Amino acid sequence: MSQPEQRENRSRQQQSTEALAAAMDRSGLSRRDFLKIAGAAGLASATGVQAAPAQAAVSTRARIVVLGGGAAGLTMAARLRALLDGARITVVEPSEIHDYQPGWTLVAAGVYSVGEVQRRNERYIPRGVDWVRSAVAAIDPESQRVETVDGDHLDYDFLVVATGLHLDFEAIDGLRREDIGRPGLTSIYASAEAARDAYEQVRTFGERGGVARFTIPGTPIKCAGAPIKATFIAESLLQSAGQRGDAEFHYHTGADRLFSVARFDTMVRDLYAERDIAVNEDGFLAAVDIDARQATFRGTNGNEETVDYDYLHVTPPMRAHGFVREAGLAVEDGALADGGWLAVDDRTLQHTRYPNIFGAGDVVATAIGKTASTVRSHGAVMPDNLVDVLQDREPSREFDGYTSCPLITEVGKAALVEFDYSLQEVPTFGFIDQGEPSWMWWRLKVHMIKPLYFNMLRGRYLR
Ligand SMILES: Cc1cc2nc3c(=O)[nH]c(=O)nc-3n(C[C@H](O)[C@H](O)[C@H](O)COP(=O)(O)OP(=O)(O)OC[C@H]3O[C@@H](n4cnc5c(N)ncnc54)[C@H](O)[C@@H]3O)c2cc1C
Structure with a gap:
């Protein structure tokens, strides 16, 4: 990294810490407490809490359709919007309300209200991105066309499948x-x-x-x-x-x-x-x-x-939702075949049979990694790989299987669990034993993860 880039990165990190500290203030945690945790944990530098480095947007007229506007769909759309200039990006999402699902455990603990984990989707659809308020009914990967439940059709050059999963x-x-x-x-x-x-x-x-x-x-x-x-x-x-x-x-x-x-x-x-x-x-x-x-x-x-x-x-x-398998896009053998998960390369997140289709979030057939934290990693990998393919290059980024969650062990304590495909721990704060249940990770969960999450939806703080 050149010196001006380093300066820019440091200034961004400082702004990130300030933004998070302000969010803490709004959420009731005192700035002193925040700084205590951030100081103990070296938050700004160690969490990867940093804006993605600025890079010149690639000019294109490609039509990109993102199916699903949940954690992954919004994050991928925001990142693609930043990486591309002139692309026609459409998000297909039926719900007006975005649910911050990682907060549901805290609703069950009586800590958050329902209102605290819900926001209107319109706040997070990136500027310049079209929103089709409908659900996808079918995908035809051969003719590169999506059909919605309302009978409308959307043609695409690139497709991002981010429809999460079905609770059966x-x-x-x-x-x-x-x-x-x-x-x-x-x-x-x-x-x-x-x-x-x-x-x-x-x-x-x-x-x-x-x-x-x-x-x-x-x-x-x-x-x-x-x-x-x-x-x-x-x-x-x-x-x-x-x-x-x-x-x-x-x-x-x-x-x-x-x-x-x-x-x-x-x-x-x-x-x-x-x-x-x-x-x-x-x-x-x-x-x-x-x-x-x-x-x-x-x-x-x-x-x-x-x-x-x-x-x-x-x-x-x-x-996975049934239309993934019906479109011939599901993984067909191995341990994950039963669930009809989207067949992607588990490192690049590119579809194994259709190079112009990518997946992100819970829908993908990877051995681990169905968390919002994983979406932070997908956001740093998948959109860049799509842009590589758009420019006739091989995908250059790799997802390492990153999976994380604060494992609540009682109301007031949690362990911070982070691991990758190797099933070995990959602690962000290597100098503290994250696996030891502590009030600190509970506070991180209650006060810090939510602002991080909603910033992620805007394509920020990717890992
Ligand atoms: C109780 C609970 C606790 C959790 N705790 C944590 C945690 O502590 N840490 C963590 O990192 N993660 C946690 N998660 C997991 C995290 O919420 C998910 O991994 C994350 O939301 C996945 O993002 P996604 O976009 O793939 O799916 P979702 O966020 O579920 O979004 C899928 C979107 O697709 C849309 N959709 C569905 N069908 C269609 C269709 N036919 N057409 C168009 N759109 C469609 C849906 O409306 C939705 O908006 C938790 C989840 C739950 C339920």
Whole structure:
């Protein structure tokens, strides 16, 4: 980097820190506290909290259609807008409201309100980008055309698929998505309102006591730590209300590990044992009888066991939306074939069969990496690779599998988990033990990650 570039970068970092500090002020954390955390953590330089370096925009008339305007769609659109001059970029997104999903765990903890995790999408559609307020129904990759559910057609030169994933509650016998919220039946995955309901139902459950069960499915899921967080949060709420004595806690899984990274698998098991949360490795949730309040778990050997519950937290099976597979764009073999995930090269995020199609966010068929933090990395890789291909070059950037989340271990404490394809930790703050649950990572989660996230949607602070 040349000296003027270094000066510009330093000045940007300073502005970033100031912007974050101002956001902290607005969110109620004192500037002193912020500086304490930032100082301890070396935030500005160490987090990669920096604007992408300025570079000349590439001139083009290419038509780029971005499917989905969630975390990934908005971030990719903003970055492409910055990289390209004259491109006709269109985002297809049906929802007027953008949900900050990483905040749903904090809604379930009673820390955020529903209003604090929702913003209007129109604030984040980049200037100069068209927004089609509809849902994609079909993609024809041969004729390079997308059809919306309203019957409109959009032709593209490049396509970015960023439609997230489908929550498949219906794959569990006896359950429909709209059942979430019925007495005793919760899921922080369903919506911000459902996360609020989970909080309220935990309070009711605490008053009465009984058996609480938390499930995880056998499919890849977004934020794989969230079912564990939901368990710790509920247990912690009962502890602090002095109601823990009348409640039994069970965590159900059919997987060998509670967490893919060995160290955190051990940590979660130890904390579960310490807090008397039983780990039932009896299988995945297969059926629910909502009226009888019974849940059936099916083991990998096919054996089934039905148990009673008073409070059930469901993490549903997840897969890509059906149009990905129908368009012939899904991965066809290997461990991820069942979910119909978008077949991309797991480093470049370019489609394995159609070079003018890219993927970002939860929809892609990568072994790990269904988090908003991952989107920060996708944002630093995928748009640049698309621009490379647009200029008849090979994709030059590589995604390393970066996955991260503050793993909440109780209301007020979290561990900061970061890893990549190697399943080894890649700590941002190497001089502190991020894996040790601390108030500091909780504060980072409550006060800092949200402004980072909403800046990411504008193409800033990519990793
Ligand atoms: C409870 C919970 C806790 C989480 N905690 C964390 C955390 O602590 N840290 C973290 O980094 N991540 C966390 N995540 C994960 C994170 O929210 C997702 O990984 C991230 O939102 C993925 O971005 P995405 O754009 O792929 O999907 P989304 O943000 O879900 O966006 C998908 C978009 O596609 C749109 N769409 C759907 N179908 C269509 C269609 N047919 N046509 C057009 N558009 C369509 C949707 O309306 C949506 O706007 C959490 C998620 C949940 C649910």
